[in-house]
Amino acid sequence: MKGTVQRRVVRPKRPSYAPFLILLGSIVALIAVLASFFLAFLFSDLSRPNVNTFALEVDTMFQKAKDFPVLGDSAAVAVAFSQTTGNEQYETEHVKVETLVPKSPAASDSYFENAIFIGDSISVGLRAYGVLPTQNVLAEQSVNILNLLNGDPVYRTTGSEKKPVLQAIDERIPNPDKIYILIGANGIPGLSNEAHIKYYSQFIDQLKQKYPDAMIFVESVTPITATSKYIRDSFTTEKINDFNDKLYAMAQEKGLYYLNVQEVLMDDTGHLIADYDAGDGMHLKSNGHKAMYEYYLTHTVGPDGYTDKIVE
Template sequence: MAKKREVFVNRDRKKPSAVTAALVIVVISALIAFTGAYAWQTLSGDQAKLEAKQSNQPSSSSSSAVSSSSQPSSTEEIASSKPEETSSEPESVPELDSSVMVPESERVNSSYFDDAMFVGDSITNGILSYQIMQNTTVISHTGINPDTIRYKKVYRDSSGELVTILDAMKAYPDKEKIYIMLGSNGLAWIEQELFIEYYEEFLRDVMAQHPNATIYIQSILPVTKAKSDSDAAYANSKIDKYNADILALTEKLGLHYLNVAEAFKDANGALPNEASPNDGMHFTSKYYQVWFDYLKTHTVQG
């Protein structure tokens, strides 16, 4: 009987060992699961914080900071709303009909612009910023395009009231020359056909408002090769296509087209990098002189 009892006792002692082992396994598994979940949550939280931080950083391509010694403050409005370009394939450059462009002519002096009015966006506004031609009138606004120029109240008139560009032009009925440059903004997000439609509506309003003025339509200027290559919305091949339509519109309305872009293009058909070290579009005072040298040698004679 004693021997059988010993066997019974030994069996009872083995059972707690099995239970203990099972409990240990459960505890270890729980610890591993908890540690993995904690690590995953921590990494996920860190990743979320990093993504939030990155989303709050300003885009370098749309910075409004400008060197005090190079170019006027200018980043164009609504750039963030432009659609993505899906193709980076090079596009063919359309041939411009030189027969309807203002040809090179005898050089005029600065007094030629005494009765002139310049209309446009931040590029035109640079005439004021750099005090390039102080004897002329400039009506412009940063970010304006062929659509918004027709209705957006952005220009403060002599009474301090905000009015549209077109309404501001009414204050100068005796201007004999009007120079218009538009498009650096709109080409990034306005479809080409609509762009020309808006431009035409604006030009017809200007013609009705200043029936006796000589109206010059200036080409959209090129951007640097770096900007053109990195941002398809502003590709120089696209700018050339818009300019071809602007030229055709100018001919249709019987106005005068100035191919100012040719004075700015380097061997790559782009704005030289030295001209626009900040954003690839807006240029230094030196290139405003290039612009006006071109205008002085391309005027309608007689």
């Protein structure tokens, strides 16, 4: 009897997807981890306080403070900020300005929108070279402090008619928030520095009475060259420097701001930088006036009397 032959049907094995699923799961998990790190960084950056907002909050806090330690000409707050302008990085200190205005980050041109600049032929260049708008500059040749104090008609606002300084201010900037004064070169030869400062102080009283809310900036008389054609016994670098010292003392006494513009125009010998000389050893070329304007922009005071002094 023949045996029965049994046949086994061998079915092909189904491929296993387990390794593939494990790999896919690992990739998904890795993506999830990376996404969580990215979102955490993003939201932490968004929640980080803005430097400008923080500075504003600190400024508000400082405005409420009443007692500050006095350091020279400024009442300083012991908080320093690191700032960057272009490629220049520096630290600033928020200080109350008493007299001498320190260097600060450059303000925008709008800082001078409601300012008036009062001056003589030195200041004429601010207008003539387009450094400042004509509307903001009252300047004429040969003007001295007695012209201003006595109300002499010295400034043109429109047309050829000249007006006293207070009337001219009202026609140009009726309620200035800042008044800049660069006067002295025409008075130094004919007046003693003591008498000159006395008249200057009386003119300041007139300004403060008429514009009690305006910040008043008095500026140092600008330097001359060692060979200036204007040099005489009564007009020397030494007398100019002595006048500026007395002007600074007056500014301290009367609560004014003092701008030492002389320092940006002076060389190592204490004379006018040759490249700024217009040819007579006293007046300035356009680059000298631009240097003055940059000085104005980087020596500003806020309406609260504070500035961000650059720590050097």
